[in-house]
Amino acid sequence: MITRAHLEALDRADPLAPFRALFTLPDGVVYLDGNSLGALPRATPARVAEVVAREWGEGLIRSWNDAGWIEAPARIGAKIGRLIGAPAGTVTVADSTSVNLFKLLGAALDQRPDRRVILSERSNFPTDLYIAEGLAALLGRGHTLRLVDAGEIPAAIGADTAVVMLTHVNYHTGAMFDMAAITRAAHAAGALMLWDLAHSAGAVPVDLAAADADLAVGCGYKFLNGGPGAPAFLYVAERLQQEARFPLTGWLGHAAPFAFEHSYRPAPGIARAVVGTPPMISVAALEVGVDIALQAPMDGVREKSLQQTRIFAELVAQECPGHGLRLASPSDPARRGSQVCFAHEHAYPIMQALIARGVIGDFRAPDVLRFGITPLYLGYAELWDAVQTLRAVLAGNEWQQPQFNERRKVT
Amino acid sequence: MITRAHLEALDRADPLAPFRALFTLPDGVVYLDGNSLGALPRATPARVAEVVAREWGEGLIRSWNDAGWIEAPARIGAKIGRLIGAPAGTVTVADSTSVNLFKLLGAALDQRPDRRVILSERSNFPTDLYIAEGLAALLGRGHTLRLVDAGEIPAAIGADTAVVMLTHVNYHTGAMFDMAAITRAAHAAGALMLWDLAHSAGAVPVDLAAADADLAVGCGYKFLNGGPGAPAFLYVAERLQQEARFPLTGWLGHAAPFAFEHSYRPAPGIARAVVGTPPMISVAALEVGVDIALQAPMDGVREKSLQQTRIFAELVAQECPGHGLRLASPSDPARRGSQVCFAHEHAYPIMQALIARGVIGDFRAPDVLRFGITPLYLGYAELWDAVQTLRAVLAGNEWQQPQFNERRKVT
Structure with missing residues (x-):
């Protein structure tokens, strides 16, 4: 039985935890879509501003050589x-x-x-x-x-x-x-x-x-x-x-x-x-x-990713039984990358309801809920919160409205 | 005989003059390379910062739809x-x-x-x-x-x-x-x-x-x-x-x-x-x-461009005779775009000397000095200053050092 306290302890012991401070993430969001669009590094706005204002604005064409473009x-x-x-x-x-x-x-x-x-x-x-x-x-x-x-x-x-x-x-x-x-x-x-x-x-x-x-x-x-x-x-x-x-x-x-x-x-x-x-x-x-x-040490990233994908899958099984979710990723963590997917016949509206509540994964047609695991900025306790939100959405049947539009970028 | 006072009068009467304030250009530069890399609009840094910090950082994947990406x-x-x-x-x-x-x-x-x-x-x-x-x-x-x-x-x-x-x-x-x-x-x-x-x-x-x-x-x-x-x-x-x-x-x-x-x-x-x-x-x-x-009204842009390319070519003829510069653009302004080019056997070092003095055009192999005319942010009096710098460079023979490197971006 996984508890939030157990996950909080993993966060405290996580050697990658300091990386989270290198990213900017909005309040109230558990971001499980870094495999579609990664999060914003805290250093990016200043670097981009420098390229625009100084390298382009001041250096102009000279920056092709002088700024190393x-x-x-x-x-x-x-x-x-x-x-x-x-x-x-x-x-x-x-x-x-x-x-x-x-x-x-x-x-x-x-x-x-x-x-x-x-x-x-x-x-x-x-x-x-x-x-x-x-x-x-x-x-x-x-x-x-x-x-x-x-x-x-x-x-x-x-x-x-x-x-x-x-x-x-x-x-x-x-x-x-x-x-x-x-x-x-x-x-x-x-x-x-x-x-x-x-x-x-x-x-x-x-x-x-x-x-x-x-x-x-x-x-x-x-x-x-x-x-x-x-x-x-x-x-x-x-x-x-x-x-x-x-x-x-x-x-x-x-x-x-x-x-x-x-x-x-x-x-x-x-x-x-x-x-x-x-x-x-x-x-x-x-x-x-x-x-x-x-x-980041890649071995450490992989180790945390394996642990987080395993925990996420187990938590879904533990907290959301009986709702028709089926693991769509390999059951062996070593055979999957850094994501966990579940199939559900109502995957699209379920994902829309999750996103509306701040748990951002994405939908992949025809029936997959996709959750990306990004160890550099994803904490263990966030997995608990995400699964609790999923549980509430499934229990509340709050997901039968939106229509999938295949020309729109789908999250 | 064109004088700086004549060109200052054209600047005062220029209906496109207000566009200059929409761009950021460094002090001490006459920028004649907008046909290679255009200047920085004053509004760009804030817009880019918004895309980075708000649309990417806060909106994350949702911005593909919500921010119109x-x-x-x-x-x-x-x-x-x-x-x-x-x-x-x-x-x-x-x-x-x-x-x-x-x-x-x-x-x-x-x-x-x-x-x-x-x-x-x-x-x-x-x-x-x-x-x-x-x-x-x-x-x-x-x-x-x-x-x-x-x-x-x-x-x-x-x-x-x-x-x-x-x-x-x-x-x-x-x-x-x-x-x-x-x-x-x-x-x-x-x-x-x-x-x-x-x-x-x-x-x-x-x-x-x-x-x-x-x-x-x-x-x-x-x-x-x-x-x-x-x-x-x-x-x-x-x-x-x-x-x-x-x-x-x-x-x-x-x-x-x-x-x-x-x-x-x-x-x-x-x-x-x-x-x-x-x-x-x-x-x-x-x-x-x-x-x-x-x-910008395109007819007005073209009219100013025609006038500026004509004045630039005439000024070079007036101020820099006897230095072996040969007009490499069509002599009929109506048959050229928004640039004026001169051929010279030492075009590369001459352009390097111009750039070192803040007059930024570019060199195009094997022998062309290329000057782009960008009416939205180029004033008439700047043409005078650029040609005076060219005159000084030619008179001083300060241009016989640099070696052309064909792998570098050349300005």
């Missing part, structure tokens, strides 16, 4: 690399996750010209699937996106597989792949391996080098706390960089951008993956979030 | 549309200019499957050429990028031309195409017309609808004063929207992004051109700049 994608990329086991020079900040997927899939298919299959998981995040579909249609050379269930991935990798594209932690269920094992299976079949780290970077230990991954993309605005729509990142293993041909050949990826040559010559290394001018104000906000993640 | 690309796109003669629903904010060029070129080639030529100007901005090269290589279907001199464009449009891709105002010389005439020539040959408005939006009158243009892209961080690396925009004529297939098929361009369907269904209209989540802090800064541009 031009080096920012590589500099922040190297920092993110330290969070995901990627050596210096293999990660850069650029564009959105979707656009980066397109670049890396394009490069992967170019590297495997005799193979026609992009293999992925049926319940992968939709943009990964859409981007792959769009690229295949654009190429018009018979590429297909083959979708199978997660457990069938290793067996489905074949001699026709050009690239295996998977999201390490599933957005919908939180289920986590064994990165090293799947990468080995891809390589054994001669395929390239592309990981989407949207729900991994800053959330779970990732070691791209140890897993021998070829390619990866990831998101700046979830567990990296980089701000709404923060620029994304991408990784290309060093062994692939010189031969990698990205389909988006923009001027900032040129070997000599300011020579204004008439023909494209890719920059050496990861720099060729940058396309256009990055949105510097948003880039600056991202760096603040990444710097905080670098201060 | 999800509608921002279309909302700001519609505002930009009013600056470039584009009807509501034809413009959206998205990605970078380079990425948008890729989308629109991909859609254009898809619309003209039997034609294999992308026609452009030899001295177009390099990213336009690089993106076209990269797309042609990716498709592998024999597309070629055909480059001719500006004057040869109309005659070069042929039955094999899929799309004519031109930058309305040349980044290097400021030379401006006749948008309506070139578009007519493209259409007469059955080709599509794609305009890059990077140096046009907010700077010169543009009427895409009157010119019957098919496609356009443009930049947020030059004359729109949207901030460093501000998100870009794109335009698709309404008649092409339903059939347009963009090669970048991201989840935010889906008809129902939050239904998380497994297969891509493009959103109706211009919304399908959005790919991933936009960088909202940078998007918010862009909107402030666009709102200012909307307050």
